[in-house]
Amino acid sequence: MYKTDAYAHTRPNAGVTIAPFIYKDEKIKVLLYKRSETSEVYQNLYSLPNRFFDITEFEDLQSAAHFALKEKTNVDIPHMTQFHTFSGQYIDPTRIITINTCYYSILREEEVAVGEEKGEFETKWVDIEEAMTYELAFNHNEVLVMAYQKVKAAAEYTTAPIHFLPKEFTIRELRILTSLLIDQPLDDSRFRQRIEKTGILIKCEGKMKKGANRPAQLFIYNDDYEGFFYPRSVTAPK
Amino acid sequence: MYKTDAYAHTRPNAGVTIAPFIYKDEKIKVLLYKRSETSEVYQNLYSLPNRFFDITEFEDLQSAAHFALKEKTNVDIPHMTQFHTFSGQYIDPTRIITINTCYYSILREEEVAVGEEKGEFETKWVDIEEAMTYELAFNHNEVLVMAYQKVKAAAEYTTAPIHFLPKEFTIRELRILTSLLIDQPLDDSRFRQRIEKTGILIKCEGKMKKGANRPAQLFIYNDDYEGFFYPRSVTAPK
DNA sequence: GTAATAGTGTCTTTTAGACAGTATCGA
DNA sequence: TCGATACTGTCTAAAAGACACTATTAC
Numbered sequence: 015m016y017k018t019d020a021y022a023h024t025r026p027n028a029g030v031t032i033a034p035f036i037y038k039d040e041k042i043k044v045l046l047y048k049r050s051e052t053s054e055v056y057q058n059l060y061s062l063p064n065r066f067f068d069i070t071e072f073e074d075l076q077s078a079a080h081f082a083l084k085e086k087t088n089v090d091i092p093h094m095t096q097f098h099t100f101s102g103q104y105i106d107p108t109r110i111i112t113i114n115t116c117y118y119s120i121l122r123e124e125e126v127a128v129g130e131e132k133g134e135f136e137t138k139w140v141d142i143e144e145a146m147t148y149e150l151a152f153n154h155n156e157v158l159v160m161a162y163q164k165v166k167a168a169a170e171y172t173t174a175p176i177h178f179l180p181k182e183f184t185i186r187e188l189r190i191l192t193s194l195l196i197d198q199p200l201d202d203s204r205f206r207q208r209i210e211k212t213g214i215l216i217k218c219e220g221k222m223k224k225g226a227n228r229p230a231q232l233f234i235y236n237d238d239y240e241g242f243f244y245p246r247s248v249t250a251p252k
Numbered sequence: 253m254y255k256t257d258a259y260a261h262t263r264p265n266a267g268v269t270i271a272p273f274i275y276k277d278e279k280i281k282v283l284l285y286k287r288s289e290t291s292e293v294y295q296n297l298y299s300l301p302n303r304f305f306d307i308t309e310f311e312d313l314q315s316a317a318h319f320a321l322k323e324k325t326n327v328d329i330p331h332m333t334q335f336h337t338f339s340g341q342y343i344d345p346t347r348i349i350t351i352n353t354c355y356y357s358i359l360r361e362e363e364v365a366v367g368e369e370k371g372e373f374e375t376k377w378v379d380i381e382e383a384m385t386y387e388l389a390f391n392h393n394e395v396l397v398m399a400y401q402k403v404k405a406a407a408e409y410t411t412a413p414i415h416f417l418p419k420e421f422t423i424r425e426l427r428i429l430t431s432l433l434i435d436q437p438l439d440d441s442r443f444r445q446r447i448e449k450t451g452i453l454i455k456c457e458g459k460m461k462k463g464a465n466r467p468a469q470l471f472i473y474n475d476d477y478e479g480f481f482y483p484r485s486v487t488a489p490k
Numbered sequence: 491g492t493a494a495t496a497g498t499g500t501c502t503t504t505t506a507g508a509c510a511g512t513a514t515c516g517a
Numbered sequence: 518t519c520g521a522t523a524c525t526g527t528c529t530a531a532a533a534g535a536c537a538c539t540a541t542t543a544c
Contacts, residue, residue, distance in 0.1 A: 021265075021306075022260035022261065022263065023260065023308070024304075024306040024307055024308050024309075025260065025263040025264065025265060025266065025307065026263065026266050026305060026307045027259075027263060028263065028264050028266060028351055066262075067264060067339075067351070068259075068262040069262055069263065069264045069348060069349040070261070070262050071262075073340060073341065073349070074339040074340040074349070075337065075339040075351065076339070096336065096337065098334065099313065099334065099337040099353045101305075101312040101313040101314070101353075102311060102312040103311065110307060111307040111311070111312070113266055113305070113313065113351060113353070115337045115339075115351070115353075171409075243408075243485070245484060245485040246483060246484040246485065247481070247483045247484065
């Protein structure tokens with residue numbers, strides 16, 4: 015029976031890694047923590063939040079990922095998407111072959127309770143471009159690259175980036191965020207047409223965002239459109 | 253050190269599952285095999301090709317998936333895509349918690365050496381709609397549903413379905429296949445425009461497919477477009 | 491000839507792209 | 518007033534959608 019430990023030596027280590035992103039000051043940031051001096055491996059290196067999948071502790075990978083994210087960010091109901099499972103000896107060369115299931119998480123900055131550092135973990139939010147230049151623990155460099163690529167791809171066709179913004183936001187805010195993720199300028203008029211036509215946003219009647227200019231209409235996301243795919247990429251062909 | 257067996261009892265079973273698809277007689281078929289009477293679990297049920305991930309046998313999940321597919325289909329260089337990792341006690345209730353990393357494979361019918369049955373495994377290609385009605389082993393019902401959904405989604409925006417067709421094929425063949433996957437009729441003229449404009453196909457000069465009608469130009473796939481995304485879904489908006 | 495599929499042309503409607511023009515706030 | 522951002526409108530170009538039309542084979 016596989017239930018016994020007869021096969022134990024044939025089983026891999028398993029773990030989860032989460033790439034938690036926020037959008038702050040018009041930049042995408044990712045959460046890293048510094049591994050302690052006394053870690054078994056990859057001492058003192060920065061790392062994405064992660065967790066070994068210990069079956070005496072967790073029922074499934076999702077729970078382990080959830081735990082690891084909450085431990086570092088204190089966000090309880092995260093927007094979390096599994097995007098790939100890596101495997102091989104290379105992930106953690108000093109141990110046995112490891113399976114690493116990875117998630118990215120699009121978080122609302124205002125809901126992230128943890129700032130820089132906190133008790134046992136030294137955590138920090140790092141500009142994504144800068145984080146890419148770090149030497150990270152385990153295979154987290156490739157994890158981070160793929161995670162960010164998936165987030166950017168989602169911005170092309172889906173409404174996923176909305177989860178970066180506050181509950182109530184303006185069309186301008188969504189446009190600037192989208193423009194950042196797809197790395198292209200977007201025509202304001204065209205963007206409004208595209209958005210408003212689909213019905214993905216609900217106007218907050220009477221609520222306006224004030225500034226040193228004409229007040230802007232606030233909207234909330236229409237959850238019915240979760241998983242919605244635009245029939246066309248926001249990026250123009252050519 | 254995690255390398256020892258001290259943590260062995262905390263490690264999950266790991267395995268891979270492959271949903272191998274072919275396109276035959278204008279239908280999508282999936283390969284199932286019948287589990288033997290003497291299997292430890294799920295005796296006599298149909299199952300997708302699968303394999304435990306034994307770290308003394310495989311270096312990574314990809315190799316295990318490759319092995320499991322070749323064992324059942326004899327296809328050596330498959331088009332294989334990882335799409336999700338399931339986990340939990342429910343996958344194999346009588347054993348320990350299992351992690352199941354899943355792949356779908358789009359195969360060329362002509363390259364699949366195995367037909368119905370073969371030696372130690374009783375295998376068969378089942379119409380996808382019919383297979384969905386089976387009671388499958390492990391969590392293979394949900395695996396199959398998600399696998400086929402991913403293949404269909406790929407048909408909306410990418411050139412992936414081309415891997416179902418013979419190396420040389422006509423535009424009509426590609427249109428009928430695409431139409432099947434997206435479950436919508438496609439205008440022939442429009443479809444040609446879309447395809448030819450991108451340059452994803454290369455004309456086989458002088459080669460024509462003959463039938464009881466005007467001969468049709470044969471094309472091959474331009475591999476440069478592997479991973480290509482159409483800026484717009486093949487499905488019309490509304 | 492007919493049936494069948496291949497392939498082209500063309501007209502209409504829809505969408506995209508660019509950008510001008512007006513609106514409303516704070517200072 | 519001005520600067521800034523919020524919108525709305527409009528013209529043009531491109532793409533989609535529908536479908537008529539011609540082409541070439543087997544029979």
